[in-house]
Amino acid sequence: MAHVVLTDLVKTYGNFKAVNDVTLTVGDGEFVALVGPSGCGKTTTLNLIAGLIPITSGEIAIGDRVVNDVDPKDRDIAMVFQNYALYPQKSVYKNLAFPLQMRKLPRAEIDRKVKDAARVLDMTHLLERKPRELSGGQQQRVALGRALVRDPAVFLMDEPLSNLDAKLRVQMRSEIKRFHQDLKATIIYVTHDQLEAVTMADRMAVMKGGFLQQYDSPAQVFAHPVNMFVASFIGSPAMSLIPVEARTVDGRAVLTGAEGWTMALSPLNARKVRNSTTKKVVLGARHSTIKLHRNAMPDAIPAKAYTVEPTGDVTFVQALLSGATVNISVPPNVVVQPDEPIWLEFDQERLHLFDGETEIALMAD
């Protein structure tokens, strides 16, 4: 296993910058997820690390070796693809043996390694089958096995679960996590599904438009998103982002909404708001940090229930505030009717404040 260091990585296609000055370090044995919406540059970054496409500038180091000009096969990496990319004409055994054959290992050693990998992934009984005779989950396990037999320094995984159905995806998610724990493998995992990133990764790199937005542990990214994009991308349902205006009333910092309501800020939050470039501020709150009241309360903001979505475990209530949809979760025994007047109380400790112009999270001095 090895660590991976990307330094000022750039990939341009003509005038289009697909990857923009990405710098990050993946520790030895660490599971890192590259996550972001389609076209954010995450798969391009992975292909750059694999050497499948040439980099425009910057540096990639695997272990202590700079691999900018090294062939994919000599980078000591293994890759798992979204469509499994199994060789359809070869049996499972031959699929697993292929990378070893290409490295001209002795036949006995190939046999031992293939059978070991098959045992680890519990597919010894599938070795003689062709890929088309396997289910999607089994095919993905073979793809994982083909990466495993190589015993590479780094595993690169490109959306390996997105072709599976929802139930299988959850199952394979825990299998890959277990795989990582058992092997202590360095894994770089690309996904557009923030849930996969949050549940599996030690650290996640959130990308947008070719830029690395935030690189931290899932808990940190969840609790302290650096900007509005990260805030809205991580977490489900998404964080509610309400455009408001910062004012001072009777010497106290407050936020006022388009409907005319005001919300007093705690001293810490007041200090944060002072750092905003303009008066425009965005208030962010996750569904679980907003309390819903049926009656008027001091510090609670009046609103009207827009839709009500019971999911069984929790019920989500949506309300409109300052033109933004606000998500609130309530216990399933709380029955709210659409259009019913409600009052929302925001948890000052856990609310997020963003600069309305730059969209960057506001910090206290």
Place this chain on the structure above:
Amino acid sequence: MTTATGLADARLRKKAKREGILQQAWTRRADYLYVLPAILVMLVVIAYPIYYTVDLSFFNTPPGLQLRDKVFVGLNNYVVILGSDVVWRVTVNTVIWTFFSTVFSFALGLGSALALHRDFAGRGVMRAILIIPWVVSAVAASYIWKWIYHSDFGVIGAVLVGLGLAAHPPNFIDSVSTVLPSLIVVNVWREFPFAMIMLMAGLQTVPEQLLRAAKVDGASAWQRFWHVTFPHLRGVSTVTILLLAVSNFNSFIIPWIMTGGGPSNASHIWITHIYELAFGRQRWGIASAYSVLLFLILMSLGYFYVRALSSGDRKERGA
């Protein structure tokens, strides 16, 4: 849905076995009605000529007599054919012609398809140029090549002499030893674009991710071709080779126009030989017997063609 139709199919098959073929035809009479017009046309333009050819192959048709004065000779025509020296000469020629034309057309087609599969400046133009031989009329091409090969005025001869590689222009199509290879070159030139087009279509079905996976797995360019690309082309290759083989076996225009089978039968293949016997020497009976034999050979090739096609279907259904 699939299971439902599957069950229905199984039930129908069971029923069919019990009912017998006639009753089955009757219960499905509407289906037969739909294909009837096509069957009638086939009967008139294919079945009757086949029957008539088989019939004619049992008769002697002396030149100068009218066709209705033919004389029944039983299997004598077949005995004559199988005992003649010419038939072996023509058969060997046909095998050489078919085999080498097919192999070289396929190889050249595969090479150019692979070359044109990568993106490079001027690819569209190259593709258009390479398809020209295939769209040029075979008759025109034959005459052009006849001039190219010409021992007095041919381009190739002139170039060879000009470069000092030959003392005098070679006799490509007037010499027994070089005529067949020379004609094969023309044939390959004419039909390799067909293989190229087929294989180019096949190449587009090779998944990019598989090639990338093979690259990461450590396969060289040649290994990627052998382990990923070529297996994907197997189906289309089989079909292409069979179609090429059948069309080469049936070639007529190029050898007939360029040499007419000469010199001294050195470039006669079955089709040109049959044509000459029938329309040149009015020996309808012998020519018909030849045709019947050719028909049997081609039918067995056709059998493999259909099997190759339907094995692809089976695989897909199994997937």
